[in-house]
Amino acid sequence: MTKISTELFEIAQPVWNLSYQHPFITELAAGKLPLEKFRYYLKQDRYYLEQFGDLHEKIAQLIDNPADKEILLVGANDMHDGELDIRNTMFQEIGITADEIKSTPIAPTAYSYVTHMNYELTNGTTASAVAALLPCYWLYSEIGHRLINAQSPVPIYQEWLDSYASTEFDGGTNQMVQLIDHLSEQADSAERAQIKDSFLKSSNYELNFWQMAYTMENWAG
Numbered sequence: 001m002t003k004i005s006t007e008l009f010e011i012a013q014p015v016w017n018l019s020y021q022h023p024f025i026t027e028l029a030a031g032k033l034p035l036e037k038f039r040y041y042l043k044q045d046r047y048y049l050e051q052f053g054d055l056h057e058k059i060a061q062l063i064d065n066p067a068d069k070e071i072l073l074v075g076a077n078d079m080h081d082g083e084l085d086i087r088n089t090m091f092q093e094i095g096i097t098a099d100e101i102k103s104t105p106i107a108p109t110a111y112s113y114v115t116h117m118n119y120e121l122t123n124g125t126t127a128s129a130v131a132a133l134l135p136c137y138w139l140y141s142e143i144g145h146r147l148i149n150a151q152s153p154v155p156i157y158q159e160w161l162d163s164y165a166s167t168e169f170d171g172g173t174n175q176m177v178q179l180i181d182h183l184s185e186q187a188d189s190a191e192r193a194q195i196k197d198s199f200l201k202s203s204n205y206e207l208n209f210w211q212m213a214y215t216m217e218n219w220a221g
């Protein structure tokens with residue numbers, strides 16, 4: 001049977017292409033993205049990253065195989081020491097304070113994306129829960145590679161781009177890809193469909209996340 005990661009990569013291409021072309025990304029690379037949209041993104045992303053790290057730990061508890069479990073636990077750790085550390089530096093650079101983070105409501109799309117990941121954790125299978133996490137790694141890795149020579153004229157935008165084009169980051173993505181293949185080895189066709197659905201939903205939420213930041217989305221009331 002075809003590896004599930006091969007199928008996931010294929011089915012995601014149309015929606016991933018929309019992310020590559022999204023004005024949030026193209027303007028960020030060109031240095032034309034208004035800083036207030038980037039600030040908005042960072043604040044919403046902080047909430048997402050915290051939840052994302054916790055989800056690794058919760059999914060790890062469902063896994064018996066020590067090597068597979070370890071991938072998720074290392075992922076959770078790297079997130080806390082890596083991604084969130086970089087963010088703390090960025091917050092200082094552009095003056096996002098702890099108070100500002102605390103008083104920022106979670107926007108609808110960030111909320112829906114995290115809700116989807118939690119839904120897969122409680123109602124799906126271990127593999128479909130991991131599939132919900134995977135586009136985060138894989139799409140950002142693809143974006144990083146596409147923009148490796150971009151050299152955004154805005155230093156903080158370049159800093160953001162650099163963090164996703166590193167070989168270290170590729171290692172984490174590859175591990176997660178291997179994990180989903182391993183967890184899906186015994187999956188029947190119904191479970192494979194569920195995994196694809198979970199992965200595609202997260203891929204759509206990744207696209208919506210750029211749009212959320214670009215339009216500075218808010219609740220109506």
Ligand SMILES: Cc1ncc(C[n+]2csc(CCO)c2C)c(N)n1
Nearest residue numbers: 045048079082083136137140172209
């Ligand atoms: C909405 C959203 N999606 C993906 C990432 C990227 N990302 C977040 S955690 C992680 C794993 C390794 O650090 C990666 C790649 C993001 N920042 N925000």
